[in-house]
Amino acid sequence: MTTPPTVDVHAHLLLPDVEALVEGLPGLAEAKALDARRNGPAALAVNGPMVRERIPLLIDVTARLAAMDAQGVDVQLVSPSPSHYHYWTDEETAEKLYRLANEATAAHCSAAPGRLRGLGLVPLQHPHLLTAALGHALEQGLAGVEISSHAPGRELSDPAYEPFWTRAEETGALVFLHPFGCTLDERLDRWYLSNTVGQPTENAVALSHLIFSGVLDRHPGLKVIAAHGGGYLPTHIGRSDHAWTTRSDAGAGCAHLPSSYLRHLYFDSLVHDPSVLRELVRVAGPDRVLLGSDFPFDMGTRDPVGALRAARLPEADFDAVRGGNAAALLSLGVTP
Template identity: 70%
Template sequence: MSGASGARARISVPEHGYPRTTVVDVHAHAILGAVEALVAADPRLAEHKALDLLRNGAESSVVSERMVAERIPLLTRLDARLAAMDAAGVDVQIVSASPSQYHYWADPELARTLFGRAHRSLAELVGQAPDRLRALGLVPLQHPDLLVEALDDALAHGHAGVEISSHAPGVELSDERLEPFWARAAETGALVFLHPFGCTLDERLDRFYLANSVGQPVENAVALSHLIFAGVLDRHPGLRVLAAHGGGYLPTFLGRSDHAWEVRPEARGCAEPPSCYLRRLWFDSLVHTPDALRALVAAAGADRVLLGSDFPFDMGVTDPLDGLAAAGLTADEQHAIASGNAAALGLRPVVLEESS
C-alpha cells in the first residue's frame, strides 16, 4: 500500500501463512468541525449538554473535557491520525463521527443539514487518504422518516454505512417506524454501526465514571435486545449490524434471555431463542481483557468479530493488535478478526478492492 503517511510500521499480526494482511480497525472516530460550527450557537445544544452533565456527573465531565482536548490533533488532523495508525500496525480505519456529534435534539430541518454536512466532511477526510480510510455516515435517529434519505446520502458519498446510538428520544431500535430504514440497509448491504452515547440510567451512574464503564455495556445490551426480541433480524436477514464494545453485556449472558423466550409469551417476538441471533450480528473486539475476547469469540464465532480500538479516546486502546494476540486465539481466528471479516463485509477502501 502506498499510504499517505510515508514509512509504514510492519504489520504485527502473527505469522500464519496468509498473504500480507490488511489490518482494519472498524472503531475509530473523528470530530467534524463543519458539523460543530452548525450547532455551536444553538441554545438547544446547551440544553443537551446539561443533560450530559446530569448523566456523567461534574467530576467525570471535567476529566472528559480535558481528555478530549488533549486528543484534538488525533481527532482532527490527518497526519496525526496516520502516524498513530502506523504505530499501531493498522492499515485501514473505518472512521465514524464522535458520538457527541449525533445531535439527536435537532429538528428535521437542522438534522437534514447536519447529516449532509457530515457526509461531505467525511468524504473530504477519506479523499485525503483513500487507501487508509473509509467512513460511516450519520442518520437522525430521532426522525425515523428521514433515515432512509440520510442512509442513501451516506452511500452516495461513498461511505460504507452509518453509525447510530442505542436509542433517541422517544425512539427505540424496536420502533416500527424504523422498518423502512432496516429494509433499506439490508437491501443496500450498508453497515449499521451501533455505538451508544449516554445512558438513560441518568444520575444513578453519575459517579466513578459509571456512566461509561457500566452505562455503555448496558446500552449495547438493551439496544441489541430490542432488535432481537422485536424480530427485526428475522424480517431483515440481510441486515448488517456491528455492535461497538463487543456488544456490551449481551453476548455472554443470553441464557436468561433464552429462558424468558421459553416461558414468557410477550418475549416471543423473535422466531428463535435470542442466543441464536449472535450469528446474525457482528461485534468489535474492544472488550479489554483476553478472557473477555475469548468469551466473545466462543459465543458469537470468530467470523463475527472485527478489530476495534475506539480511537483515540481513553476508553479505547492504542494497541488493538496486541490485545488480539494476547487472547491466545488460533492464527485463523486472529486473521479473521484483524482483516478477513472486514474484507468479507466490504469494509476495505474501494481502491484496495480494485487493486486486489
C-alpha cells in the same frame, strides 16, 4: 496464500463544522445539561482535557496515519464522534447536520483512500429522514452509517424504523451501533459509571430490541456492527434464552432462540479482557468479531492488535478478527 490487512472498525473523527452548526440553537443548552447530569462533574473535568490533547488525532489525517502505523493498523473505518449525534435537533437542522457530517467524513477519508473508510450519520429522531440520510452517506462513498442505541422516545424496535432497516439491508450498508449517553442518568454520575456501566448497558438493551422484536428476522441481511463487543449481552445471553423458552411474552416477537442471532450480528473486539474476548468469539463465531480500538479516546486501546493477541485465539481466528472479516465486509483487497 494471502494476508488480510489489519482493519480497525472503531475509530473516531471530530467535526468542528457540525458543532458550529448547532451552536446557539434552542435545545443545545438542555442537551448539554442532560449530558452533564449523566456524567457528573468529576467526569466532565477529565473529559475536556482528554479530548483536547487528542484533537490532532481526531482531525488531522497525517497524525491519524502516523498513529495507525505505530499500531500496525492498515485501514481504519472512521466514524464521527458520537457527540455529534444531536438527536434533539429539528428536521431542518437535522438534514443540514447529516449532510455536513457525511460530506466532512468523506473528505477526511479521501485524503488517504487506501487506508481510511468512513461512516456517516442519520437523524434517528426523525425516522422519515433516515432513508434519504443513508442514501446521502452512500452517495459520498461512505460504507454506511453510525447510530446510537435509541433516540428520544424511540427504541430501535420502533416500527417507524422499518424503512431504514429495509434500505440498509437492500444496499448492504454497514450500521455501526455506538451508544451515546445512558438513560440511567444520575445513577451513573460518579466514577465514570456513565461510560463503564452505561455503554455496555445501552448496547445490550439496543441489541435486545433488535432481537426480540423480530427486526433481525425481517431483515436477515442487515450488517449491524455493535461497538464495545455488544456490551453485556453476548456474555449473558443465556438469561435471554431462558426467558424466550419459558415465558410467552419474551418469546412472542422473534422466531428463534436469542443466542442464535449473535451469529447474524457483528461485534468489535473492544472488551478490555482477553477471557471476555474469547467468549465473544465463541458465542458469536470467529467470523463475526472485528478489530476495534475506539481510536483515539482514553476508553479505547492504544494497541488493538496486542489486545487481540492476548486472547490467544487460534491463528485462523486471530487473522479473521484482525482484519479478514472486516476486509470482506468492506470489500478490501488482500496482499500476498
